[in-house]
Amino acid sequence: MLPANYHLRTLEPSDYDEIIAICKQVYPTEVPYTLDELEEHYTVFPQGQFVAIDTDSQAVAGVHFTLRLRLLDFHIDDSWDILTAGGTFADHNPDGPTLYGADIMVHPRHQHHGLAHALTDVTRQLVEEERLWRMVGASRLPGYSQRREALSPEEYVEAVLEGELVDPVLTAHLKDGWTVVRPIHGYLDHDEESAGWAAVIQWVNPECPPPSELDLGRFEMP
């Protein structure tokens, strides 16, 4: 799955500056990570912070940052700031049965090489190894702002699920094995491309699924 000229490893402090530079490029309207926040991710849950490296240049090409949560402590439509304690991951719960995918980003020069797919597979592996129930995240919907006059968020997500529309982020997540729970509003502060919307997404560990009363299916779109 991973192209030959890349490899994956966990985060190292020497990666921080490059990650901040990628963050500024792919999220130009968001406040980028600080060195302190990246150090905190590294400190609280080092085995959940993955980077893809371009083997030739040794440059960071992409990242997937995760933390463990007990979703009962949160609401289905909580924002990224709440779920990640303002991007610090200070709310990481070592006993949390859900791996929360806080961020996946790939440098524009390295997009469309399957890196997000590989960075998702490696976190799926972590879920299996730690015998967690599932992986949960929220997908931006950067194609939605152009369709918002014609479609409700639910209709837009449904059209992407049906393959009638392509969303630059949700379509990639669906190809990478995530399923949609439902759209929510206000997940990210400044995501105008997504018109303030995102879709809660999940991947359930078939070996160790959540008890039925804690299945996110109860929140799914009709």
Ligand SMILES: CC(C)(COP(=O)(O)OP(=O)(O)OC[C@H]1O[C@@H](n2cnc3c(N)ncnc32)[C@H](O)[C@@H]1OP(=O)(O)O)[C@@H](O)C(=O)NCCC(=O)NCCS
């Ligand atoms: C979303 C993102 C991480 C995808 O990274 P990527 O490495 O380019 O994705 P991949 O190459 O692994 O693509 C995965 C699948 O999605 C498809 N895909 C990727 N981008 C796509 C697009 N813009 N439109 C349609 N399909 C796309 C790929 O073809 C691939 O499918 P395949 O396995 O059938 O070939 C990347 O675009 C990104 O960093 N975006 C900016 C940051 C962001 O919004 N992150 C998401 C936060 S929720």
